[in-house]
Amino acid sequence: MSDTKAETAYKSLSSILTNTPPSSQNPASSLLYDPEISSQVSALLRHPNSGAGDDNLCRWLYDTFQSSDPQLQLVVVRFLPIIAGVYLSRVTLRKPLAGFEAVLLALYSHETTSRKGQSLTVNVPDLSHPSIYHESKASSKNNATDLNLAVISPSLEPHGTVRSTRRARIVGVALELYYSKIPQMPVGSKIEFCEFCQAWAGQDGDMRKDGNGGDEAINQKVGISKEGRIPLPWELLQPVLRILGHCLLGSNKKNRELYEAACCASRSLYARSLHDINPNAILATGSLVRLAKMGLDSQNDQVDHTEVPWTRVISL
Structure with missing residues (x-):
């Protein structure tokens, strides 16, 4: 049944694209990973008139996701960076974007149903209680190790339309779905996401290269236009x-x-956070910039300090 849905989706997309390669034995995998198909879909999504209510590609994305086939849903999620990127960059232009909004609402509705009204949380150990890893200076009346509950994403309410007050939340939840599937996303999709992050930031980020070191290709000027700048x-x-x-x-x-794309995006968002004087964003994006620098340093350092040296001499 799943293969039948994938074949139907492949044939339906073939009528929208100008040229598609012959269907393989695994059409769902071709839709997700084939570079020629991805290139054509990306070009159509970036078209100046894309995203309207009568957009055939948006209708295909919506119907494909509603098929409830996990593999086909991954195909739609794969193009979320472009959908969200183009949508958020154009929404201030007052252009009809009902096609994009229908796809985003489908992803949001899927997450709302999956979470069953529950928020996404993580358990953070209470460091006031001693553990096998540390001792607590303050005496605790309760020997039990309590857990502090941190909310990553609040519970969701169903929405049938995208209003300006809900837009960031709806797109954010769709990106949370993308993050949950990110190990299965092709590299090209992640690079597209990083590129849109730079456009959303509206800041060059090149100001942060001094003193950061790293590869010359990463430090070169990005040259992103500020037209794509959006509220964050x-x-x-x-x-x-x-x-x-x-x-x-x-x-x-x-x-x-x-x-390199992730490094540039992190620096651009850090520059934007400094520009907006947003303490939470400065702390978070600054951490990403430091992680990027640490990654570059580790790539340049070819010595593995954890490796035990090999020798024929036995030391007593």
Whole structure:
């Protein structure tokens, strides 16, 4: 049944694109990873008239995600950076973007249903209680190790439309879904996300290169236009930073192009945070910039200090 849905989706997309490669034995995988298909879909999503209510590609993305097939849903999530990037950059132009909004609402509704009214939380150990790793100076009346609950993402309310007051939250939740699937996302999708982060920041970020060291290619001027600058409330910025953190420290760290794009995006967002004088954003983006610098230093340092030296001599 899943293969039938994938084949139907592939044939439907073929009628929208100008040229598609022959269908493979795994059409869902081709839709997700084929560079030719991704290039054509990306070009259509970036078209000046894309995102309207009668946009055939947006309708295909919406129907494909609503198919409830996990593999096909990944295909839609793969193009979320472009959808969110183009949508947020154009929303102030008062252009009809009902097609983009329908896709974003589908992703938001999916997350709302999946979470079942629960917020996303993490348990942070209470350091006032001693553990096997540390001793507590203050005496505790209760020997039990209490856990502090930190809310990463509050509970969601169902929304049928995208209003200006809800826009950042809806897009942010869609990006949280992207982050949860990011190990399965192709590198090209992550690079596109980093590029849009630079556009959203509206700051060059090149001001931070002095004293940071690193590769010359990373320190060169980005040259992003300020036309894409958007408001960055915390509910939107937080998932953005989590995705960038994965790009800096995740399994794809060996991909030089992705790593450089994530470094540039981090510096641009840091410059934007300094410009806005946003303490929370300054702390978070500054941490990403330092992580990027540490990553560059570790790449330049070829010595593995954890490796035990090998020798034929036995020391007593």
